[in-house]
Amino acid sequence: MRHYQQHPQHSESQQPQRSADDQPTPGASPAPTADAQHQPNDLDDTINQATTLPDVLDIIQQHGSAFTDCNCVTAATRLAELYQPGHDDSTEHLEHPQFVALVDMVMAAAATFNPREITQLVGAFGQLQCQDQDLLDSLARELIGRIETMEVAALQELVRGLAKADHSPSVALFDAVRQRAKELGAEKNEQLAKGFAALDYTL
Numbered sequence: 001m002r003h004y005q006q007h008p009q010h011s012e013s014q015q016p017q018r019s020a021d022d023q024p025t026p027g028a029s030p031a032p033t034a035d036a037q038h039q040p041n042d043l044d045d046t047i048n049q050a051t052t053l054p055d056v057l058d059i060i061q062q063h064g065s066a067f068t069d070c071n072c073v074t075a076a077t078r079l080a081e082l083y084q085p086g087h088d089d090s091t092e093h094l095e096h097p098q099f100v101a102l103v104d105m106v107m108a109a110a111a112t113f114n115p116r117e118i119t120q121l122v123g124a125f126g127q128l129q130c131q132d133q134d135l136l137d138s139l140a141r142e143l144i145g146r147i148e149t150m151e152v153a154a155l156q157e158l159v160r161g162l163a164k165a166d167h168s169p170s171v172a173l174f175d176a177v178r179q180r181a182k183e184l185g186a187e188k189n190e191q192l193a194k195g196f197a198a199l200d201y202t203l
Contacts, residue, residue, distance in 0.1 A: 126161030
């Protein structure tokens, strides 16, 4: 299991609990390998079967201590799929202890997510109206040097998520996206241009 750091503004009692110092115990399952961190497992199936936001948040509470990187992405994505904006309580989930716990887990593991996972996370948190600047900055930093590996669909998801979250992490990131779009012949892509414009940039 990974040992995730807490977000400083939240108490330890709100977070999924892990064993002391994250040490293995007799009979415990071995820690996921690096490859396993990015492969779907039974928890992903459980998360994807959830039919409401509270269902997903309950899974985070019950199983967050065993979450892999893939599980974090699946949880954020499923929350975004189930989210219904426009209700009076449509941002209530942002203050939920288990949503905060998920944000903390993602921030702590930011350096280990691959580019595809990061774009999925940015897209999901944007859809969820999560405007946590530290979270979005930490994910964006990990992408700066890897934009050249991304295809058009991933660029669109990244820019769309940042636009929905109303977050502009750095000129450097948008310069890198602009250059990659040019390399892919997508410098006139309508979705990319729309996302750039929403954040006062020009594709």
